[in-house]
Amino acid sequence: MTERDFLCLTPFLIIAIAPVVIMIVISILRNYRVVYGFSVLSLLAAFGSIFFILPSVPHTIEPLFIIDGYSMFFLGIIIISALLVTLLSYDYIKQLDGVKEEYYIIIFTSTLGASLLAVANHFVLFFLGIETLSISLYILIAFQRSKSNSIEAGIKYLILASVSSAFLLFGMALTYTAFGTMQFGAIVAALVIHDPLSTLVLSGFGMMMVGIGFKLALVPFHMWTPDVYQGAPAPVSAYIATVSKGAVMAILIRFFFILRGFNNHYLFFAISGIAILSMFVGNILAIRQKNIKRLLGYSSIANMGYLTIILLTGSNKGVQASIFYLISYFFTTIGAFGVISLLSTCEFEAEKIEDFKGLFWKRPWIAIVFTLSLLSLAGIPLTAGFIAKFYVILEGMKAGLMVLIISMIINSVIGLYYYLRIITTLFSTASEAKLPELSLIGNITLALIGISILVLGIYPGWLIDIIVRFVTL
Amino acid sequence: MILIYLIVILLAGAFLAWITGKQNPVRPRIISLVALSIDLIIIILYVLQSTPSNKDWLIDIKLDWIPAFGISLHLALDGLSLVMLILTFFLGIISVIISWKEINSKVGFFHFNLLLILAGITGVFLSLDLFLFYFFWELMLVPMYFLIGIWGHENRTAASNKFFLYTQASGLLMFISIIALYFIHVHSTGVYTFDYLQLLGTAMPSSTGMMIMLGFLAAFLVKLPVVPLHNWLPDAHTEAPTAGSLILAALLLKTGAYGLLRFIVPLFPSESVVFAPIGMLLGVVGILYGAKLAFAQTDLKRLVAYTSVSHMGFVILGVFSFNELAYQGVVIQMIAHGISTGALFVLVGQLYERIHTRDINKMGGLWEKAPVMGAVGLIFSMASLGLPGLGNFIAELLILIGAFKANVLMSCLASLGLIAATIYSLRIVQKVFLGKANTDWKMNDLTLREKIVSASLVIAIVWLGLFPRPVLNTAKPALLKTLNKQKEITFHDRIITNKINIVKNLLLFSEIEKKD
Numbered sequence: 001m002t003e004r005d006f007l008c009l010t011p012f013l014i015i016a017i018a019p020v021v022i023m024i025v026i027s028i029l030r031n032y033r034v035v036y037g038f039s040v041l042s043l044l045a046a047f048g049s050i051f052f053i054l055p056s057v058p059h060t061i062e063p064l065f066i067i068d069g070y071s072m073f074f075l076g077i078i079i080i081s082a083l084l085v086t087l088l089s090y091d092y093i094k095q096l097d098g099v100k101e102e103y104y105i106i107i108f109t110s111t112l113g114a115s116l117l118a119v120a121n122h123f124v125l126f127f128l129g130i131e132t133l134s135i136s137l138y139i140l141i142a143f144q145r146s147k148s149n150s151i152e153a154g155i156k157y158l159i160l161a162s163v164s165s166a167f168l169l170f171g172m173a174l175t176y177t178a179f180g181t182m183q184f185g186a187i188v189a190a191l192v193i194h195d196p197l198s199t200l201v202l203s204g205f206g207m208m209m210v211g212i213g214f215k216l217a218l219v220p221f222h223m224w225t226p227d228v229y230q231g232a233p234a235p236v237s238a239y240i241a242t243v244s245k246g247a248v249m250a251i252l253i254r255f256f257f258i259l260r261g262f263n264n265h266y267l268f269f270a271i272s273g274i275a276i277l278s279m280f281v282g283n284i285l286a287i288r289q290k291n292i293k294r295l296l297g298y299s300s301i302a303n304m305g306y307l308t309i310i311l312l313t314g315s316n317k318g319v320q321a322s323i324f325y326l327i328s329y330f331f332t333t334i335g336a337f338g339v340i341s342l343l344s345t346c347e348f349e350a351e352k353i354e355d356f357k358g359l360f361w362k363r364p365w366i367a368i369v370f371t372l373s374l375l376s377l378a379g380i381p382l383t384a385g386f387i388a389k390f391y392v393i394l395e396g397m398k399a400g401l402m403v404l405i406i407s408m409i410i411n412s413v414i415g416l417y418y419y420l421r422i423i424t425t426l427f428s429t430a431s432e433a434k435l436p437e438l439s440l441i442g443n444i445t446l447a448l449i450g451i452s453i454l455v456l457g458i459y460p461g462w463l464i465d466i467i468v469r470f471v472t473l
Numbered sequence: 474m475i476l477i478y479l480i481v482i483l484l485a486g487a488f489l490a491w492i493t494g495k496q497n498p499v500r501p502r503i504i505s506l507v508a509l510s511i512d513l514i515i516i517i518l519y520v521l522q523s524t525p526s527n528k529d530w531l532i533d534i535k536l537d538w539i540p541a542f543g544i545s546l547h548l549a550l551d552g553l554s555l556v557m558l559i560l561t562f563f564l565g566i567i568s569v570i571i572s573w574k575e576i577n578s579k580v581g582f583f584h585f586n587l588l589l590i591l592a593g594i595t596g597v598f599l600s601l602d603l604f605l606f607y608f609f610w611e612l613m614l615v616p617m618y619f620l621i622g623i624w625g626h627e628n629r630t631a632a633s634n635k636f637f638l639y640t641q642a643s644g645l646l647m648f649i650s651i652i653a654l655y656f657i658h659v660h661s662t663g664v665y666t667f668d669y670l671q672l673l674g675t676a677m678p679s680s681t682g683m684m685i686m687l688g689f690l691a692a693f694l695v696k697l698p699v700v701p702l703h704n705w706l707p708d709a710h711t712e713a714p715t716a717g718s719l720i721l722a723a724l725l726l727k728t729g730a731y732g733l734l735r736f737i738v739p740l741f742p743s744e745s746v747v748f749a750p751i752g753m754l755l756g757v758v759g760i761l762y763g764a765k766l767a768f769a770q771t772d773l774k775r776l777v778a779y780t781s782v783s784h785m786g787f788v789i790l791g792v793f794s795f796n797e798l799a800y801q802g803v804v805i806q807m808i809a810h811g812i813s814t815g816a817l818f819v820l821v822g823q824l825y826e827r828i829h830t831r832d833i834n835k836m837g838g839l840w841e842k843a844p845v846m847g848a849v850g851l852i853f854s855m856a857s858l859g860l861p862g863l864g865n866f867i868a869e870l871l872i873l874i875g876a877f878k879a880n881v882l883m884s885c886l887a888s889l890g891l892i893a894a895t896i897y898s899l900r901i902v903q904k905v906f907l908g909k910a911n912t913d914w915k916m917n918d919l920t921l922r923e924k925i926v927s928a929s930l931v932i933a934i935v936w937l938g939l940f941p942r943p944v945l946n947t948a949k950p951a952l953l954k955t956l957n958k959q960k961e962i963t964f965h966d967r968i969i970t971n972k973i974n975i976v977k978n979l980l981l982f983s984e985i986e987k988k989d
Contacts, residue, residue: 461541
């Protein structure tokens with residue numbers, strides 16, 4: 001390892017060291033505020049360190065890591081999302097009884113797993129990252145041990161995620177059997193010789209697709225999503241929907257593009273099918289939900305379906321679109337879950353649609369952020385979601401994926417229907433229910449998210465320029 | 474910059490109204506009134522000091538917005554948009570005044586939405602960048618949705634959802650068309666741009682052009698609305714608060730008509746000619762069917778809503794006649810319908826405030842109790858049936874003459890609409906103001922505020938009926954520009970096809986000669 005290698009790994013080192021420090025601190029003195037403050041600062045430091053690395057990209061650390069503009073962008077998004085989730089967790093976690101400082105340790109380990117996925121250039125790191133992420137998530141989902149919902153969700157996720165990891169691992173093994181290498185670049189080189197693809201390789205890729213499909217909750221591997229979203233604490237649901245899925249998406253896009261999978265007919269049709277199914281199933285099942293967490297779960301299935309279109313565009317511009325989409329989706333989803341977690345107390349989880357009745361007249365600012373998030377998910381102008389959808393449609397149409405784009409359009413209308421239902425509830429006559437007082441941090445974070453959604457919706461040019469400058473695959 | 478100011482003033486007013494609404498319900502009203510008046514004054518001052526010129530665009534401003542995609546902030550004003558803007562600000566002021574007593578809850582947020590809709594409409598009338606146009610097009614929707622959904626009548630939730638889904642779904646089709654047009658332009662020229670002026674005359678195969686045009690048409694025809702797609706309108710109009718109905722009928726529907734004139738005809742000159750017979754037929758069906766349904770209603774507001782369907786049929790009939798007379802009629806119709814139907818909605822709102830019902834069967838004999846209101850009602854019913862001397866007469870006459878040149882049968886059928894309009898308009902007067910009083914309502918006549926509103930609307934419609942020349946002259950260059958572009962390109966197409974045929978024949982000849 002050279003000095004430059006170390007420099008390039010600074011963010012990872014910070015994220016890895018921080019939980020160790022927290023562990024030591026809480027073994028001496030348990031103080032919720034100190035741990036919280038330290039976590040926030042460490043995440044900020046990790047984010048800041050990305051800017052120090054930027055001059056030395058692209059850089060490869062053989063054989064595992066690839067540090068380029070693409071991975072740094074994803075790393076940045078992942079850390080920012082983890083930071084936002086942490087900021088919004090303050091009140092929610094504080095109310096829990098029993099130990100709660102450990103929550104932040106696990107946030108760090110899962111973020112470490114997620115960020116490894118962004119830089120992975122090798123099956124080993126791929127699997128390590130995904131396992132670190134998943135194992136941390138088992139704990140996070142079941143963090144409210146007193147609630148049966150939470151335990152149930154944790155176990156469900158545990159079983160399904162391990163099965164999917166097994167699939168992933170088996171797929172990797174098959175690919176390794178065929179090519180004798182686990183490095184992405186070497187696989188591509190081997191593919192050129194092996195063309196056309198053998199059954200062995202195809203089944204290997206197929207198995208990996210199943211594993212990844214589980215993590216991204218694409219149809220038909222989506223069954224766990226609503227239950228887990230509902231059972232997990234609201235900030236953790238936000239975390240799964242954003243950081244976990246974003247990281248897996250990062251590696252999927254990289255792997256798929258390196259392989260140029262979109263040139264293979266089987267993969268092309270399989271992925272088109274998965275994308276269309278995910279959009280329709282996610283949106284149609286969301287229509288009848290009464291629980292907002294479940295509804296957002298289904299909506300995330302549909303959103304991953306939209307994003308899958310990008311895989312098939314096969315162009316750098318498509319990758320850039322996907323990054324913009326993810327950024328907008330992250331802000332939006334964290335905003336929506338953030339509102340839920342700020343309005344929840346330890347006895348009462350604000351998750352039914354009726355719980356939000358008349359929120360606008362009682363807590364206008366929070367309701368505005370919630371409305372903005374929902375409008376952004378629905379893709380209405382003035383919000384980030386509109387530009388994001390436009391970007392994806394633009395690149396999809398450029399690549400001639402008309403069937404996929406038209407299903408996306410149809411689904412946008414279906415989606416609109418259930419988002420509107422929530423918005424209508426927000427603005428209807430207020431109910432008597434009491435709402436908890438909000439902390440300053442929560443308010444500021446939500447305000448930041450709301451402003452970001454608006455800024456990205458009205459003046460997205462600068463971000464697009466940055467993405468175009470740094471991100472190529 | 475003046476064009477940007479127009480929109481910024483409305484947006485700033487919207488936020489100010491919202492913020493100040495918490496302490497004092499009067500402030501947002503005054504702020505909205507001031508913001509709209511400033512806009513109206515700016516535009517009128519502009520009209521007064523400008524000299525007639527032959528330029529295509531009176532004001533034209535272009536700034537970068539998202540350069541990566543070739544999206545710019547391109548706003549421009551010509552005669553057509555000028556006329557529409559004056560209508561927008563005038564009716565905007567009216568809608569603030571009529572809500573003065575009607576809206577008592579959440580006043581700040583109400584005016585926020587009102588001004589936001591008007592900002593969106595202003596943007597639609599000014600944008601010359603297709604992306605920007607779509608942006609404003611959608612911007613009108615959300616606040617309108619709130620306006621209906623929060624301050625509406627009993628079935629407001631269903632009505633607002635229906636309104637939103639219809640317009641959003643059709644808007645997305647237009648969006649796809651816009652992007653398709655963008656890529657076709659990229660393929661033929663290599664330039665990435667959403668700019669209207671550059672996209673004009675993009676060469677494309679006519680089948681593709683037809684598909685793209687249908688996407689645009691979906692959005693405009695739903696907004697207008699045209700008969701099979703009109704389902705959202707009666708509900709939305711009926712359930713909306715008075716200001717909402719006024720803006721819906723008088724301005725929002727006009728964005729559809731404006732879209733036809735500004736985008737369909739110039740962007741798809743030859744395709745729109747192919748579509749013209751269907752378009753005219755849709756217009757005639759709308760005129761007759763709307764009138765029939767209007768006659769069948771017992772809910773007064775719903776009745777007025779259906780008259781909109783009927784009157785908008787004339788607009789689409791005129792647009793697809795492709796001649797100057799019809800286009801002048803279309804412009805006058807947009808304004809006259811905005812004023813007369815708007816006024817009828819105001820009247821229904823005033824009645825509802827007094828007797829809390831919209832059922833015609835419970836009314837009757839109201840003239841004796843409220844003679845001024847009755848007179849206003851009579852004037853606008855007459856306007857609606859097309860009485861000479863009022864604006865609608867000029868409009869419908871011009872459209873019918875224009876359409877007669879293009880298609881005799883359609884024009885004859887459409888003129889039956891005037892008879893139908895007479896029947897339903899007289900029914901309003903007869904059932905509401907004349908006849909026997911079914912219930913003994915206790916009600917007072919119009920207050921001073923309401924008299925001012927009604928008087929200004931009456932003056933406007935009479936002025937339009939007697940002296941339409943200023944409006945016609947203002948809009949004329951813009952209309953001629955549209956028509957010329959259309960003629961020139963269809964003509965051009967024909968020349969090209971002729972040339973191609975000649976070349977083909979020559980080639981054929983030479984091959985035959987070779988064989989010989």
